[in-house]
Amino acid sequence: MLAWTTTPGSRGGLTLREVPEPVPLPHEVLVQVEAFAPNPGDLAALAEAPAGTIPGWDGSGVVLESAADGRGPRAGERVVFLGLAARGWAQRRAVPSAMCAAAPADAPWERLATLPVPATSALRAVRRFGSVLGRRLLIVGAASAVGRFAVQLAARSGARVVAVARDERRHADLRRLGAYETHTALAAVSSRVHGAIDLIGGQHLVDAYALLEPGATVIALGHAAGADEHFPYGAFVADPATSDRSITSFFLGSEPDLADEMAYLAADPSLDTGDIDARPWTELATWIDAGAERRSGRVVFRVANRTDPGQQKAGPTKT
Ligand SMILES: NC(=O)c1ccc[n+]([C@@H]2O[C@H](COP(=O)([O-])OP(=O)(O)OC[C@H]3O[C@@H](n4cnc5c(N)ncnc54)[C@H](OP(=O)(O)O)[C@@H]3O)[C@@H](O)[C@H]2O)c1
Structure with missing residues (x-):
């Protein structure tokens, strides 16, 4: 799969490249990431992250495999998730089921991705x-x-x-x-x-x-x-x-298990997320390199998961 990984010296400190598929632990669900929204904490952590790290906490997507321990959302459910151990700026991701909540069918991916942290x-x-x-x-x-x-x-x-x-x-x-x-x-x-x-x-x-x-x-x-x-x-x-x-x-x-809170927040269409500036995920490194401006609202990146010659076969982006 493709993921953004920390690469010292490259544009934005990141490259989009092929990495091994995530292997979920028994308490983790495997999700296909549809959108993610960088937070100040994600950006601050970039400088300290070892080369090759996949950053990113918050996202939204679809469960591909439910957790082996039987907990959490089921395969096929739309979910919103948060992983304090990062690894979210990728096409697929393993997330502890305690940090992954089912989301309404009509909630846009971009909106959901702005909620977790x-x-x-x-x-x-x-x-x-x-x-x-x-x-x-x-x-x-x-x-x-x-x-x-x-x-x-x-x-x-x-x-x-x-x-x-x-x-x-x-x-x-x-x-x-x-x-x-x-x-x-x-x-x-x-x-x-x-x-x-x-x-x-x-x-x-x-x-x-x-x-x-x-x-x-x-x-x-x-x-x-x-x-x-x-x-x-x-x-x-x-x-x-x-x-x-x-x-x-x-x-x-410091308090574990955010699934109930995220489910409550995701289910409330009256919660105002502010303006959302949605961009293709291939623009992530350029956005970070230009200062990660968030003034016009939350910047959300849409992940390309289907075959798209313009994005899927890009390999590492220009640095
Ligand atoms: N402890 C935790 O677990 C936890 C969890 C979540 C977030 N956080 C932290 O909470 C903070 C806010 O996060 P966020 O995602 O809400 O950030 P954000 O959306 O990026 O907003 C940052 C805000 O800070 C304002 N600001 C920046 N420098 C300022 C200054 N010198 N004086 C006055 N205002 C200033 C900006 O004002 P302008 O719009 O006018 O530029 C902007 O409104 C961050 O420090 C983040 O790391 C901590």
Whole structure:
């Protein structure tokens, strides 16, 4: 089969080439990949991956073989899947059945591929706050892929969502998704919040922490700014007005078994995935080489699985 593999020195650090077929373990299903959507985590991992690695976590496709242990989706089912061990930018892939969920027959491949990491991260983060009904929940970096899902899931849980996104042009979209307030910077948020999800890090995390009510928590979920956090003296000094506030890190994979969450998210056509920029998968390395721009929405790659002289017989792409 064909797969993108890490190749130091090539365009985008990748080449599309023939690799051995995946051999599923007893708890894994074999899927034919129809679409995949790169995440920041995929792209960050490329630099560290040994040569010959097949990257890629999220995707959608069809089960070719169900798991030998009898669990999970059956052969022929349309599925959405996530593999923390990567290997998704390929025509076929073995996925643990616990990370693979059946999807509705009418859900487009591209839409499904945008869900796994961003939407399940948002769901698990919002759920950590328990009931948010009627409470102010701050989402920093709300226009990001995770942020947009978090806005929607928090709003439908009854939260008064305070959305912060630096680009004001994204605010109308965030209000449409359910945000109660929108701001371009944390300095403009005037009242304390019951909890916060920060996708940006750096000074954003420091400022989000300062906005917490006593007993509240900020989840440091993302670090898009790539910046250090420096807390001023006094941030943690005992004070009844700011007592027992906390910051917690987050890893999507720390709770196993994402199939139920993915099935719930995939089955909901009202969940807004934002604009989707669908491209042939042969363009992956060129897109990465050009900076992996995601401004106009999620970039999703459609995998060519059928005989197509233009793509299937291409062999390694130009580097
Ligand atoms: N811990 C986990 O398990 C986990 C799971 C999923 C994601 N994540 C992390 O969560 C973060 C968000 O992921 P994503 O897929 O939602 O990312 P994304 O869709 O690529 O969005 C990134 C966002 O960050 C904003 N941004 C970047 N630099 C910024 C800065 N200096 N100041 C303010 N905003 C800035 C961008 O704003 P513009 O649109 O204005 O450029 C964009 O909205 C990433 O760091 C990702 O690695 C972690």
